[in-house]
Amino acid sequence: xxxxxxxxxxxxxxxxxxxxxxxxxxxxxxxxxxxxxxxxxxxxxxxxxxxxxxxxxxxxxxxxxxxxxxxxxxxxxxxxxxxxxxxxxxxxxxxxxxxxxxxxxxxxxxxxxxxxxxxxxxxxxxxxxxxxxxxxxxxxxxxxxxxxxxxxxxxxxxxxxxxxxxxxxxxxxxxxxxxxxxxxxxxxxxxxxxxxxxxxxxxxxxxxxxxxxxxxxxxxxxxxxxxxxxxxxxxxxxxxxxxxx
Numbered sequence: 001x002x003x004x005x006x007x008x009x010x011x012x013x014x015x016x017x018x019x020x021x022x023x024x025x026x027x028x029x030x031x032x033x034x035x036x037x038x039x040x041x042x043x044x045x046x047x048x049x050x051x052x053x054x055x056x057x058x059x060x061x062x063x064x065x066x067x068x069x070x071x072x073x074x075x076x077x078x079x080x081x082x083x084x085x086x087x088x089x090x091x092x093x094x095x096x097x098x099x100x101x102x103x104x105x106x107x108x109x110x111x112x113x114x115x116x117x118x119x120x121x122x123x124x125x126x127x128x129x130x131x132x133x134x135x136x137x138x139x140x141x142x143x144x145x146x147x148x149x150x151x152x153x154x155x156x157x158x159x160x161x162x163x164x165x166x167x168x169x170x171x172x173x174x175x176x177x178x179x180x181x182x183x184x185x186x187x188x189x190x191x192x193x194x195x196x197x198x199x200x201x202x203x204x205x206x207x208x209x210x211x212x213x214x215x216x217x218x219x220x221x222x223x224x225x226x227x228x229x230x231x232x233x234x235x236x237x238x239x240x241x242x243x244x245x
Contacts, residue, residue, distance in 0.1 A: 001026045001153050001184035002047060007056035009042050016042045018208035019056070024153070024186050029179045031195040032188040034205035035233050040188045041081075043205070044155055047186070048078045061152050074102070076153040077146035081161065081188075083138040087131035091122060091141045094130065095148065102149040109148065116144035119170060135162035143171065154178055157188045172198050192226045206233050 002024035009017040017039045024030045034040045045051040047058055049065045049072065058065045063072035085094050095116075099109040117123055120140040125133065133141070139162050146154065154175070160168050175185045176198050189195060195202060196216050204212040204219070212219055212232050220228050 001061060002186060003057075003059045004043070004047070005057050007043070007046060007053045007058060009039075009046060009051065010054050015208050017046070017053075020205070020208070020210055021056075022203055022210060022213075024184050026152075026182050026184050027179055028200040029175050029185040029187065029198050031199040031202045032186055032205065033190075033192070033195070033202060033229060034188075038205045038233075039208040040205055041157065044078070044157055044186070044188060047155060048076065049073055074149070075151060076155060077149070077151035079139075079142055079146050079154070079156045079159055081158040083135070083142035085130035085133065085138055085141060088129060090129055091126040091133070091137075094141060095126075095145055098145040099148050104149060112148050112150070116147055119174070120144050120167065136164060136167065139163055140167060143174075147174075151183070153184050153186070155186045158190065159187065160189070160191055160194065168194075192229060196220075196225050204229065204232055 002022075004020055004022040007017055007020045008015065020039070020043060032040055032043075042051065046053050047060070047065065049069045052066055060072040061075040063075065065072040085091070089097070095113060096109075099113070104112070117126065120143060122140060122144060125137055126141075130138065130141070139159070143159065156175070159171055159175075163171065172194065175187065178185055179200070187195075187199075199216055202212075202214065202216055202219050202225075203210055216225060219225065
């Protein structure tokens with residue numbers, strides 16, 4: 001579903017992403033871990049077409065994000081770590097705008113709007129201006145907007161920040177459902193306990209390079225995932241061989 005092949009991105013002399021290769025297969029939730037500054041957000045922005053790689057290729061559902069960007073972006077949805085809404089629009093107006101951007105027919109849009117309204121409990125504030133929303137309310141609307149066109153690939157960056165326990169559970173269930181239905185999820189997160197519960201594969205990045213990849217069990221070994229992650233990303237730690245492609 002997502003193929004990253006030998007991708008490099010530089011900002012001046014800084015190599016933010018260094019010859020990165022990563023595959024996210026259909027039917028999987030793939031966790032993307034790394035300390036701050038590891039290159040995760042830069043990688044995600046290249047996957048969504050917000051940045052272009054200096055070398056290598058990225059494709060979504062078989063479409064190159066540079067040469068066939070419209071088709072690639074139509075197959076994915078991206079939820080950034082800071083949910084952005086237009087403050088002078090209501091949540092309903094923002095969702096309507098999103099549906100129009102994706103060219104959804106009105107009947108299809110209304111059906112999908114009803115589903116996400118119920119899923120994320122939006123009715124209590126959907127007709128209020130977004131300028132009065134809490135972070136959690138913004139996150140719920142942005143997640144709802146991302147799902148309107150039923151993307152084949154969902155890329156989420158810290159999707160649980162600001163959510164209450166009820167909606168954390170709803171989002172986790174949703175990510176798993178997308179994968180189980182044949183889609184794919186790439187999730188960047190620091191919530192390692194969450195990763196253990198829903199993730200099929202984990203990739204760990206540091207200093208622009210992929211340093212480990214495998215299942216939770218493979219990366220965890222005989223300790224918890226957080227301890228393994230900290231050991232992998234300690235200065236001077238030896239990279240662990242990738243467990244699988």
